[in-house]
Every structure is written in C-alpha cells, then in structure tokens.
Amino acid sequence: MLPTVDLGLSGLSVSPLCFGTGTNGYNGRSNQGDLGVERLADLLCYGFDRGIRFWDTADGYGTHPHVASAHQRVRRENVTITTKTTSRQPREVHADIERFLSELKTDYLDIVLLHCQTNPDWPEQHQAAMEVLSAFKERGIIRAVGVSCHNFGAFCAAADCDWVDVVLARINYAGHAMDDLPENVAPVIGRMARAGKGVYAMKVVGGGSDLTRDPRRAIHYSFSVDGVHAMVLGMMDEQQIDENLSYLQETLLPV
Numbered sequence: 001m002l003p004t005v006d007l008g009l010s011g012l013s014v015s016p017l018c019f020g021t022g023t024n025g026y027n028g029r030s031n032q033g034d035l036g037v038e039r040l041a042d043l044l045c046y047g048f049d050r051g052i053r054f055w056d057t058a059d060g061y062g063t064h065p066h067v068a069s070a071h072q073r074v075r076r077e078n079v080t081i082t083t084k085t086t087s088r089q090p091r092e093v094h095a096d097i098e099r100f101l102s103e104l105k106t107d108y109l110d111i112v113l114l115h116c117q118t119n120p121d122w123p124e125q126h127q128a129a130m131e132v133l134s135a136f137k138e139r140g141i142i143r144a145v146g147v148s149c150h151n152f153g154a155f156c157a158a159a160d161c162d163w164v165d166v167v168l169a170r171i172n173y174a175g176h177a178m179d180d181l182p183e184n185v186a187p188v189i190g191r192m193a194r195a196g197k198g199v200y201a202m203k204v205v206g207g208g209s210d211l212t213r214d215p216r217r218a219i220h221y222s223f224s225v226d227g228v229h230a231m232v233l234g235m236m237d238e239q240q241i242d243e244n245l246s247y248l249q250e251t252l253l254p255v
Contacts, residue, residue, distance in 0.1 A: 001050070001051040002015045002016060002017060002050075002051030002052065002053075002245070002248075002249070002252075003015075003016070003252065004016075004053070005229050005230060006198075006229070007144070007166060007198030007200070007229050007230065008165070008166070008192075008193060008196050008197045008198030008199065008229065009165075009196035009197075009198075010111075010143070010144040010165040010166055010197075010198045011143065011144065012080055012110060012111070012143060012144055012166075012198065013080075014053065014054040014080045014200075014229070014230055015051055015052050015053045015054045015230065016223070016229070016230045016231070016248060016252070017047075017051075017052050017054070017230065017231060017233065017244065017245065017248050018052070018054035018055065018056050018082075018200055018230050018231065018232035018233070019043075019044055019047050019052050019054070019055050019056065019232070019233070019235060019241075020032070020056045020202070020232040020233055020234035020235070021033065021040065021044075021055065021056060021057045021061055021063035021066060021067065021234065022056065022057065022058055022060070022061040022063065022234060023234030023236075025058060025060055025061035025062075025063075026060055027060065028060065028061075028062040029061070029062045030061040030062060030063060030234075031234065031236065032061075032063060032066070032234055032235075032236065033061055033062045033063045033066060035236070036066075037065050037066045037069050038069065040063065040066040040070070041066055041067075041069040041070040041073065043235065043236075043237070043238070043241065044066070044067065044070035045070050045073050045074055046238055046241060047235070047241050047245075048070070048074050048078075048079065050241065050242075050245055051245070052241070052245070053078060053079050053080060054079070054080045054082075054200075054230060054232075055067055055070070055071075055079055055080070055081050055082070056081075056082045056168075056232045057081065057082065057083050057084075057104075058082075058083055058084035058085075058113075058115060059083065059084060059085055059086065059096065059100065059115075060084070060086060060115065064083070064100065064103035064104050065103060067081060067104060068103065068104045068105040068106070071104075071105075071106070072105065076106055080110045080111070081104065081106075081109065081110050081111070082110065082111040082112075082113060082166075082168070083100050083104065083109060083111070083112055083113075084112065084113040084114070084115035084148065085097075085100075085112065085113075085114065085115060086115045086116060087129065088114075088125075088126055088129050089128070089129065090128040090129055090131065090132045093129045093132045093133065094132050097109070097112065097132075097133075097136055097141070097142070100112075101141070107141070108140065108141050108142070108143065109136075109141065109142050109143070110142075110143045110144065111142075111143065111144045111145070111146065111165075111166050112133055112136075112142050112144075112145055112146075113145070113146050113147055113148050113166065113168060114126060114129065114130070114133075114145075114146075114147045114148075115147075115148050116148055116149075116150050117147050117148065117149045117150065117151065117154040117155075117157075117158070118149075118150050118151040118154055119151065119153070119154055120151070120153030120154055120156065120157050121157070122147070122154055122157060123157055123161045123163065130145070130163050133145045134163070144165040144166050144198070145163065145164070145165050145166070146158070146164045146165050146166035146167050146168070146197070146198075147164060147167060147168070148167070148168035148202070149167070149168075149169070149170075149179060150170075150179065151179055152179040152180040152184065152185070154179075155167075155169070155179045155180075155185070155188060156188055158192070158197075159188050159191050159192045159195065159197070164197055165197065165198060166197065166198040166199075166200070167189075167192055167197055167198070167199050167200075168200060168202050168232070169185070169189055169192075169199050169200070169201055169202065169228070170185070170201075170202055170203040171185055171186065171189065171201045171202075171203065171204070171222050171225055171228065172203055172204055172205065172206050172211055172218055172221065172222055173211075173217070173218065173221040173222075174206060174211055176203065176206030176207060176211060177203045177206055177207035178203060186225050186226070186227075189225055189226070189227040189228060190225075190226040190227040191227075192227055193226070193227030193228075193229070194227070198229055199227050199228055199229055200228070200229060200230040200231055200232055201222045201223075201225070201228045201230070201231040201232070202231070202232050204218050204219060204222040204231050204232075204233060205218045205219075205233070206218070215243065215244065215247060216247040216250075219231070219233075219244065219247040219248055219251070220247065220250065220251055223248065223251045224251065231248075
C-alpha cells in the first residue's frame with residue numbers, strides 16, 4: 001500500500017502515484033478512454049486497491065464518465081480527482097464546472113486546473129476565469145485550483161502566482177515534451193514547492209517517447225526532483241500498474 005503525501009499547502013493528501021486517463025488525450029478522447037467506461041473503471045479500481053487514490057482526468061480527455069463509474073465503486077471521499085478546463089471566459093468556466101460536477105457524478109471537485117497555459121501573462125489575461133474558480137472554492141465546491149503549462153514563461157509565472165494551489169508540471173530526465181531543459185525546469189519546481197504549491201509531475205516517460213523503454217529510470221528521476229510531491233502516469237493494463245507501482249515504491253524505500 002502506498003503512503004500518502006501532502007500536496008503542498010493545498011490541504012490535500014494524495015498517493016504519490018496518480019492514475020492518468022489522458023495519454024494522447026485531445027478533443028474528447030484518450031488512449032485510456034478508448035478502453036471503454038467499464039474497462040477503465042476496472043483499472044482505476046485495481047489501482048485503488050493497491051493504493052493509487054489520486055486520479056487525473058480532463059474535459060478534453062473524454063474520461064469523466066469512466067472516472068465517475070470508478071469512484072461510485074470505491075466511495076467518492078476515498079479518492080482525489082483532478083480535472084481541467086480549457087475555457088478562459090468566465091461564463092464558460094462557470095458552465096464547465098457545473099457540467100463537470102454532473103459528468104463526474106459528484107458534488108465537489110478536488111482539483112480544477114486551467115489547462116495548457118502558454119503565455120507568461122496568463123495570470124493577468126485570465127483573471128476573470130480565475131475569479132470564477134475562486135468563487136467555487138470559497139463555496140467548498142472546488143478544494144484546490146491551479147494550472148498545467150506548456151510554456152516555460154507560463155510555468156515560471158505559475159511559481160509566482162499566489163492564486164495557484166497546484167501545478168501539473170512536465171519533467172523527465174531527457175527533456176522530451178517539456179517546457180524547457182530539465183536543469184531549468186527543476187529549480188522552478190523547487191521554488192513552487194517552497195512557496196507551498198502542490199506539484200505533481202507529468203510527461204515522466206516523455207509522452208510516449210523512448211523513455212518508455214526504461215520507465216524505471218524515468219520514474220526514479222522525476223520523483224527525485226526536489227519539490228515533486230506526486231506523479232501522474234497513464235496506464236493501460238494491470239501489468240503496467242503493477243510495474244509502475246514497483247518502480248515508485250523503490251524510490252520510497254529508506255536509504
């Protein structure tokens with residue numbers, strides 16, 4: 001069984017391994033979603049039984065129904081769920097949250113991220129959208145807010161933005177599908193964590209690159225980066241779940 005870790009000062013405790021449902025996720029589909037609602041729900045529950053109590057989804061992945069089916073089996077309060085919106089206008093963000101609650105069959109959302117920030121000025125540009133999420137947070141409907149970034153300037157802005165509770169950060173040893181080189185990204189992750197932000201890593205195996213040939217090395221590297229609290233990995237079957245758990249658990253063993 002995995003231990004839990006505090007996701008910065010967000011108030012959330014999560015498993016250090018997060019089950020990702022968005023490999024090649026775009027325009028309402030993903031590799032995990034293509035497995036079908038019940039098959040992916042089976043895998044989420046299989047991982048849950050082994051300690052993976054943190055699940056990652058997004059509007060663009062089309063996996064809200066899959067996650068809803070799974071959490072109804074394990075009890076909603078026992079799992080932490082991230083979802084994401086690409087909307088930027090306040091009315092659209094508000095509508096997204098109402099829809100997400102319905103699709104996920106829940107009365108609260110643990111983490112909502114403004115998905116795929118690409119501009120260093122995003123905190124100023126999207127202030128109105130952020131205020132909508134903050135209002136839901138004040139009502140207890142959202143527990144934590146944050147961003148995922150696809151630009152190094154946007155990533156650095158997230159480190160300095162007091163509004164951000166949680167960051168989904170691209171980090172791997174080879175620099176594949178990242179915002180910048182690992183030696184530039186890693187110090188920013190450390191700065192985020194020192195500021196109290198929860199950081200969980202994505203693209204750990206490089207978004208399907210050659211890093212998948214040695215996932216053990218990739219997992220060990222990303223979890224060794226100072227400030228990384230957890231990591232998300234998209235998994236397709238029970239064997240991948242068991243292997244990734246074993247690699248992660250090696251990093252948790254006392255030296």
